[in-house]
Amino acid sequence: xxxxxxxxxxxxxxxxxxxxxxxxxxxxxxxxxxxxxxxxxxxxxxxxxxxxxxxxxxxxxxxxxxxxxxxxxxxxxxxxxxxxxxxxxxxxxxxxxxxxxxxxxxxxxxxxxxxxxxxxxxxxxxxxxxxxxxxxxxxxxxxxxxxxxxxxxxxxxxxxxxxxxxxxxxxxxxxxxxxxxxxxxxxxxxxxxxxxxxxxxxxxxxxxxxxxxxxxxxxxxxxxxxxxxxxxxxxxxxxxxxxxxxxxxxxxxxxxxxxxxxxxxxxxxxxxxxxxxxxxxxxxxxxxxxxxxxxxxxxxxxxxxxxxxxxxxxxxxxxxxxxxxxxxxxxxxxxxxxxxxxxxx
Ligand SMILES: NC(=O)c1ccc[n+]([C@@H]2O[C@H](COP(=O)([O-])OP(=O)(O)OC[C@H]3O[C@@H](n4cnc5c(N)ncnc54)[C@H](O)[C@@H]3O)[C@@H](O)[C@H]2O)c1
Ligand SMILES: [Fe+2]
Numbered sequence: 639x640x641x642x643x644x645x646x647x648x649x650x651x652x653x654x655x656x657x658x659x660x661x662x663x664x665x666x667x668x669x670x671x672x673x674x675x676x677x678x679x680x681x682x683x684x685x686x687x688x689x690x691x692x693x694x695x696x697x698x699x700x701x702x703x704x705x706x707x708x709x710x711x712x713x714x715x716x717x718x719x720x721x722x723x724x725x726x727x728x729x730x731x732x733x734x735x736x737x738x739x740x741x742x743x744x745x746x747x748x749x750x751x752x753x754x755x756x757x758x759x760x761x762x763x764x765x766x767x768x769x770x771x772x773x774x775x776x777x778x779x780x781x782x783x784x785x786x787x788x789x790x791x792x793x794x795x796x797x798x799x800x801x802x803x804x805x806x807x808x809x810x811x812x813x814x815x816x817x818x819x820x821x822x823x824x825x826x827x828x829x830x831x832x833x834x835x836x837x838x839x840x841x842x843x844x845x846x847x848x849x850x851x852x853x854x855x856x857x858x859x860x861x862x863x864x865x866x867x868x869x870x871x872x873x874x875x876x877x878x879x880x881x882x883x884x885x886x887x888x889x890x891x892x893x894x895x896x897x898x899x900x901x902x903x904x905x906x907x908x909x910x911x912x913x914x915x916x917x918x919x920x921x922x923x924x925x926x927x928x929x930x931x932x933x934x935x936x937x938x939x940x941x942x943x944x945x946x947x948x949x950x951x952x953x954x955x956x957x958x959x960x961x962x963x964x965x966x967x968x969x970x971x972x973x974x975x976x977x978x979x980x981x982x983x
Pocket of ligand 1: 724764766768806814815
């Protein structure tokens with residue numbers, strides 16, 4: 639569902655999915671604590687509202703804690719509604735899956751390991767760019783890796799794209815998350831996995847990103863509308879291909895240093911002209927035009943052991959490297975080359 643004000647239809651959307659005595663669980667980004675949005679939630683009967691703590695990006699321990707709490711408190715729930723940025727949406731997807739799958743979410747980090755569908759789940763973005771609203775993954779940091787629960791059961795059953803919800807986003811955050819979308823487009827369109835499906839969506843998303851971050855003179859309602867559709871199309875584009883170098887390297891940063899996804903991607907994108915010459919040049923123009931600071935020197939002073947950890951996490955993302963550099967990627971992206979890249983960040 640798309641449109642300004644579409645959030646108001648949430649009550650109607652949920653009605654047919656309510657099961658007797660089983661609450662709807664609203665998982666809302668903690669940014670909205672004390673904000674008017676909470677008063678607009680269609681809370682009925684024994685529904686519950688939880689604040690999603692996204693100080694850190696989602697961890698498997700947090701997903702397990704939330705799912706276990708829901709199982710112990712309510713037995714069954716009618717559904718989970720995730721309202722927030724990519725972190726909150728990913729949490730909602732993962733908790734929904736863990737309501738119907740045994741063990742820990744860490745057991746399902748990988749490709750097609752999830753056995754059973756989750757409970758009914760709805761995604762409502764309040765930041766645009768990650769594509770988490772459409773993707774078949776939920777990115778989690780676990781005890782040994784940062785990797786998604788990629789499965790056919792992961793996508794939301796319903797999404798509500800209401801651009802009015804993104805209006806409060808600070809310019810820096812909006813840029814970092816928006817660049818996630820731009821980078822998805824470049825990595826998908828320049829990748830070896832490219833196909834007509836990914837190309838069609840990727841080109842559209844790229845055009846919208848250029849519109850909002852380069853062509854327009856100021857940020858207005860139309861920019862929020864366009865970036866929300868860019869995020870959707872960018873997510874669709876990678877659904878049938880893969881991301882690439884920026885994401886693979888950024889995962890390493892995030893695992894060791896806790897660097898957030900959006901800003902981490904930007905830090906890496908700033909230094910990888912070698913792989914995406916045109917995309918990186920355009921990215922730099924966007925940074926300049928929008929007057930954004932991209933942190934530098936974040937790997938200064940790290941030990942050899944720490945670099946090794948980041949290199950291991952990053953090189954573990956095999957499909958990303960294969961998409962970016964082809965079947966012989968291991969010959970191109972050697973450990974030494976990757977170390978040199980991390981040292982530049
Ligand atoms: N599942 C996927 O396909 C996929 C793809 C890309 C990224 N991700 C994940 O998405 C996460 C990053 O998401 P993100 O960039 O949307 O940021 P986020 O969800 O981590 O939120 C960033 C910050 O913005 C705040 N925020 C959210 N909405 C706001 C609003 N309307 N106004 C002001 N502040 C607001 C949050 O409270 C938080 O402090 C990472 O965990 C990443 O792994 C998932
Ligand atoms: Fe991303």
